[in-house]
Amino acid sequence: MNRWFTSLALLGLSGTLLVGCNNQGEGEDEQGTDEKEEQEAEQVSNDAMPKNVIMMIGDGMAAGQMEVARLLEHGMEGELHMAELTDAAWMNTFSNDHWATDSAAGGTAISSSTKTDNGRAGTGPDGEPLDSVADLFKENGKSVGLISNNTVTDATPASFGASVDHRSETPGIARHLFENEYDVLLGGGKGDFIPENQGGNDLIQEFIDEGYAFVEDRDELLAEEDTEKLLGLFHPSFMNYKTDYDLYDSNEPSLNEMTEIALDSLSQNEDGFFLMVEGARIDHASHAADFTNIWQETIEFDYTVGDVMDWAEGRDDTLVVVLADHETMGVAASETMDKEGLREVSASPEYMVNQMEFDDEAGEYASESVKSVVEEYAGVSLTDEEIANFNEYIYNQEGELLLPHEQAWELGSFIARHYGAGVMDREIRANSYETGGHTGNMVPIFADGIGSESFNGVMDNTDVVQRIAELAELDYEPGEIIE
Ligand SMILES: [Zn+2]
Numbered sequence: 001m002n003r004w005f006t007s008l009a010l011l012g013l014s015g016t017l018l019v020g021c022n023n024q025g026e027g028e029d030e031q032g033t034d035e036k037e038e039q040e041a042e043q044v045s046n047d048a049m050p051k052n053v054i055m056m057i058g059d060g061m062a063a064g065q066m067e068v069a070r071l072l073e074h075g076m077e078g079e080l081h082m083a084e085l086t087d088a089a090w091m092n093t094f095s096n097d098h099w100a101t102d103s104a105a106g107g108t109a110i111s112s113s114t115k116t117d118n119g120r121a122g123t124g125p126d127g128e129p130l131d132s133v134a135d136l137f138k139e140n141g142k143s144v145g146l147i148s149n150n151t152v153t154d155a156t157p158a159s160f161g162a163s164v165d166h167r168s169e170t171p172g173i174a175r176h177l178f179e180n181e182y183d184v185l186l187g188g189g190k191g192d193f194i195p196e197n198q199g200g201n202d203l204i205q206e207f208i209d210e211g212y213a214f215v216e217d218r219d220e221l222l223a224e225e226d227t228e229k230l231l232g233l234f235h236p237s238f239m240n241y242k243t244d245y246d247l248y249d250s251n252e253p254s255l256n257e258m259t260e261i262a263l264d265s266l267s268q269n270e271d272g273f274f275l276m277v278e279g280a281r282i283d284h285a286s287h288a289a290d291f292t293n294i295w296q297e298t299i300e301f302d303y304t305v306g307d308v309m310d311w312a313e314g315r316d317d318t319l320v321v322v323l324a325d326h327e328t329m330g331v332a333a334s335e336t337m338d339k340e341g342l343r344e345v346s347a348s349p350e351y352m353v354n355q356m357e358f359d360d361e362a363g364e365y366a367s368e369s370v371k372s373v374v375e376e377y378a379g380v381s382l383t384d385e386e387i388a389n390f391n392e393y394i395y396n397q398e399g400e401l402l403l404p405h406e407q408a409w410e411l412g413s414f415i416a417r418h419y420g421a422g423v424m425d426r427e428i429r430a431n432s433y434e435t436g437g438h439t440g441n442m443v444p445i446f447a448d449g450i451g452s453e454s455f456n457g458v459m460d461n462t463d464v465v466q467r468i469a470e471l472a473e474l475d476y477e478p479g480e481i482i483e
Pocket residue numbers: 060103283284287328435438
């Protein structure tokens with residue numbers, strides 16, 4: 001008996017006791033009815049079991065990101081698809097060694113029901129490799145797919161599909177994804193599969209030799225309906241932010257398109273499947289206080305949730321769980337937020353930084369280029385003092401130049417302030433060595449389909465897969481498939 005039906009039975013029992021106090025004569029009848037209902041409930045639990053589980057993770061997404069997206073996309077009366085799922089819960093996200101988890105430890109807690117240290121993906125605090133929900137489903141004859149618009153080797157998919165001491169071991173993660181024989185892998189990160197990073201071995205060719213179809217852009221992907229084994233790598237590194245698609249003349253698929261093709265592919269297995277879909281760049285946009293891409297990335301994720309719900313509608317064999325691994329930057333839909341201004345921003349801060357002219361001799365960006373680029377793409381006129389501050393903030397305390405994406409975080413904070421968009425102060429982020437600005441704020445879980453009632457109240461991130469395993473009647477202990 002799973003936990004949900006245990007609590008149903010307990011509720012039934014306490015109901016009987018209360019009724020018994022009020023009216024002893026009818027007590028026995030009530031109890032008889034309750035037992036019958038309990039048996040029926042158990043019958044339902046045996047009949048209706050999720051054969052397929054679709055888990056969707058908005059990286060760094062909590063109430064603030066969702067509200068910003070809702071307001072900018074639909075206005076005050078509008079609603080996100082996520083809000084239409086039947087059941088909801090809150091989730092705590094702390095890791096083994098910090099209240100602010102990174103995506104590796106956060107992903108591992110979700111995928112393998114085990115708290116581990118920040119930085120670890122698919123391994124416990126002592127380095128022991130963990131079996132994840134992906135492995136559990138694979139072991140039971142089901143198909144497995146992992147999708148991310150980050151690299152497929154980054155922390156979240158790695159937590160489901162690999163076991164490494166540190167998330168930075170991305171070529172090793174790519175190798176694990178191959179060895180674990182997952183059926184569908186879609187996202188960025190081609191650079192981790194090429195001979196230069198695989199000790200001279202062509203890992204993509206190894207996938208092809210094992211019967212995988214390999215695709216590299218949107219057109220190739222959309223032609224792969226009903227392919228059973230599929231590897232799609234659409235960018236050497238991260239896939240592009242929504243604002244930057246056209247600026248980079250990109251031919252990448254959307255999260256919706258990747259998910260649709262994955263569902264076609266995985267649903268051919270009559271024994272069912274597990275699919276993890278990550279909206280990864282919500283986190284990246286949040287780090288950069290880039291409210292325009294927080295909106296666009298969260299909305300793309302939300303439309304993908306809508307598509308998945310359409311796919312699952314009317315089925316009696318699928319559970320959909322939508323959640324986040326942690327919150328990033330304390331993003332808030334503040335009273336002062338200028339929605340119109342933010343809608344008009346036409347590039348990510350990362351793209352803007354790439355357009356600026358760096359003066360090697362001075363060791364800073366030329367003031368005029370900072371000013372004109374930010375005016376052109378963000379519609380913001382930075383003051384001389386702000387430009388001087390930006391040029392100061394692109395160095396860390398050791399005097400080293402930050403990486404381009406970290407420079408973009410600094411630029412994004414200036415733009416957010418101009419538009420009255422509420423977010424963690426840049427100095428707090430700069431001092432957040434553990435995570436670069438993650439918070440311990442609780443995140444939402446939404447669930448729909450078979451067994452979704454199991455997701456309620458305040459949960460821990462280690463509860464999620466335990467509940468899925470119980471519902472699917474698969475034998476699983478934290479981090480371990482029971483043979
Ligand atoms: Zn992050």
